Amino acid sequence: MKNVAPYLPVLLVVGVLAVTVAVSRARRRRERATLAAQWAWLLREQEARRSAGARLLQVASVYQRARRGSKAQVRWCDSGRLQDAWFEGRHVPPGAFMLVTGQVGWGPHNRIRDVLYVGPAQVHGWVPASAPTAWQREQSAGRSPA
Numbered sequence: 001m002k003n004v005a006p007y008l009p010v011l012l013v014v015g016v017l018a019v020t021v022a023v024s025r026a027r028r029r030r031e032r033a034t035l036a037a038q039w040a041w042l043l044r045e046q047e048a049r050r051s052a053g054a055r056l057l058q059v060a061s062v063y064q065r066a067r068r069g070s071k072a073q074v075r076w077c078d079s080g081r082l083q084d085a086w087f088e089g090r091h092v093p094p095g096a097f098m099l100v101t102g103q104v105g106w107g108p109h110n111r112i113r114d115v116l117y118v119g120p121a122q123v124h125g126w127v128p129a130s131a132p133t134a135w136q137r138e139q140s141a142g143r144s145p146a
Helices: 005-052 131-140
Strands: 055-066 069-076 082-088 097-100 103-107 112-118 123-127
Touching: 005 055, 005 097, 005 123, 005 131
Parallel strands: 082 112
Antiparallel strands: 055 069, 055 097, 069 082, 097 123, 103 112
């Protein structure tokens, strides 16, 4: 039997790398499954709250964060229409998908007549921007999110 001592450091490094890659892949797979489940939940909530006027939007950009809320431009998922919005009491993350109800009114600071006003109780759920993609990947892999 040959002496393997000179190869032990290389074998150790290869072993550590293999374990690191496996753990990293498993963690990403869990994160993707969690995001996919969140998106599936938001779609179910959207259907359940449709009669109450809840609609799904994506935060296109946030142009002001104040102590009392956020001013943002949102894109409605059903029409693609852009609209300015005020989220009272909430700092919304750019790209997030949100299920909301709210009222449209005059925006005195920017003189826009159709600003969407969303109060704290009018956000019925939200998910990060990466959730729909995670859901699609899980679907294409044959895994159905909860």
